[in-house]
Amino acid sequence: MxxxxxxxxxxxxxxxxxxxxxxxxxxxxxxxxxxxxxxxxxxxxxxxxxxxxxxxxxxxxxxxxxxxxxxxxxxxxxxxxxxxxxxxxxxxxxxxxxxxxxxxxxxxxxxxxxxxxxxxxxxxxxxxxxxxxxxxxxxxxxxxxxxxPWAQELGITAWVLAMLALSELVRVRREQWARERAERAAAERRRVDEERLRIARELHDVLAHSISVINVQAGVGLALLDTDPEQARTALTTIKAASKEALGEVRQVLDTLRSPGDAPRTPAPGLDRLPELVEQAAAAGLAVEVAVEGSPRALAPGMDLAAFRILQEALTNVVRHSGSRTARIGLGWQRGALELRVDDEGPATGDPAGGSGNGLVGMRERASALGGTIKAGPRPDGGFQVVARLPLKAASIQEDP
Incomplete structure (x- = not known):
């Protein structure tokens, strides 16, 4: 209306x-x-x-x-x-x-x-x-x-020049306003593209991790359904918990998409949820060891979320593509940077496991948005390693109360 x-x-x-x-x-x-x-x-x-x-x-x-x-x-x-x-x-x-x-x-x-x-x-x-x-x-x-009289001609000439000068001034101002409008429109398009990319990364990280856990546990449940019903029940319980968490996080992302001006109803995940991530990996059959070096500090929400998602995606890749059932997470709190390290012993299974191939790309985009870097590749002694380095700028750290 x-x-x-x-x-x-x-x-x-x-x-x-x-x-x-x-x-x-x-x-x-x-x-x-x-x-x-x-x-x-x-x-x-x-x-x-x-x-x-x-x-x-x-x-x-x-x-x-x-x-x-x-x-x-x-x-x-x-x-x-x-x-x-x-x-x-x-x-x-x-x-x-x-x-x-x-x-x-x-x-x-x-x-x-x-x-x-x-x-x-x-x-x-x-x-x-x-x-x-x-x-x-x-x-x-x-x-x-x-x-x-020639004085009249001079007056008319002055009037003509003043009129043309005013016209040129207005033309220049209008061109400047047009450029400013175009720049504002381009900036708005960039903000929309960045928001779309952020939502795509969130959905990819949430769904990739949860669906990988569900896929592994579904295979375990099917394999043990007749021989070990109790273990199959445990696998189904894990599937239920993983799917519930995935639905909650997807709902949070969609709520933000529907109401971009409103604050999210639940806090975004951060490194404080690392124990939950380790438990989810354990439910998928992956034993994870966590080692912390240096003094942990409170991070700004954007940095905290990026660190969590990078670790989540790295563990998801281990579950999907590695034959190893163990992984190691290293958190290095350095003076000017946070180093995240995820190692597994391999070998690679060569099974795509339904992945989209955007995991490493998403990790690099998250790190790059914060001025950091991502290195991922095979280790010399076998296995695979992901190393992320995120700079700890003053604006990215929250002071502890």
Whole structure:
């Protein structure tokens, strides 16, 4: 309903919202009224000029009428208004607001990027006025008129230059505003892309780890269903717990996606949940040893989440792709960095286990976003090793209360 109300406004308002320009008829109407009324005042002040008649009134209307097309045909309009103004001046009618139409037409031409046309039209008017005021005045009305004073020509020249300078200034400002709008739009697109990438990483990490545990335990349950029902029951219990946790974390990610401005209902996982991660790995048949070096510190939520997800993905890869049933996690709290290390003895099973192949890519993206690095590859003595180094910047560490 709100969108319908927005589209029910007057057409000229929708045009302004779409183009960023006011409708041409409004300014043209103002110029027409100003030309008619102001020229009447000029007639009373300039007794030596030709009195306004129907032809003068028609010329004073023709200039603003041409302004209605200035956005669509800026070049034709600016030259047309220059000719109309020159005819008005050549007919000997009083000087006055007749030049306003030309100012608006030149302004529109410069804004539209037709600077040469604006300068050309001004040149035509200026040259024509010089010829009329200093040569053709002998044969043009009013009768007995003399040459125009040069001070008047200097004043007209100054007015022309000021008008063109103002037009150029507005053009430059509009181009600057357009660049700023484009930069804001590009920044908004980058934020959207970064948020989409963050959500994709979260979903991948949650689902990859949980589905890997479920896959392993389902295989154990099927293998022991007839020979060892109690062990099969344990495997099914593990599947239930892993699926429940995965559903909870997926729901949290989707809630954030639905309401990006709201805070998440549950805290994001961090290194404080490392014991749970070790238990989940144990349920999948992987014994994990944890070694801590240095003094642990409280991390900012983003750094804490990234460290947890990197360890989670590394253990998931061990469960999926390694024949080893043991793994070692090392947390190295150094002065300026946190080093995360995950080792397994191998060998590689060569079984893809339904993986998407994005695990290492996701880990590298998380580390890179925080200014860190990831090294992953086979160890010289066999097995596989993942080493992540995350810089501990001042803004990434929370002071303990």
């Amino acid at each position: 709100e969108d319908q109300r927005e589209h029910q406004g007057p057409p000229w308002r929708r045009w302004v919202e779409r183009t960023g320009r006011s409708p041409a008829w409004r300014s043209a109407l103002v110029v027409a009224v100003l030309a008619q009324v102001g020229s009447g005042w000029a007639e009373r002040a300039q007794t030596g000029r030709v009195s306004l008649d129907w032809f003068a009134r028609l010329l004073l209307l023709l200039g603003p009428a041409l302004l209605l097309l200035r956005h669509r045909y800026p070049v034709a309009v600016v030259y047309g208004v220059a000719v109309v103004t020159l005819v008005y001046v050549g007919a000997g009618f009083p000087y006055g607001p007749v030049f306003v139409s030309l100012a608006v037409a030149c302004f529109a031409a410069v804004i539209a990027g037709r600077r040469r046309a604006a300068w050309g039209a001004i040149g035509v008017l200026w040259a024509g006025h010089l010829l009329i005021g200093h040569w053709f005045y002998r044969w043009l009305p009013p009768a007995g008129d003399g040459p125009a």
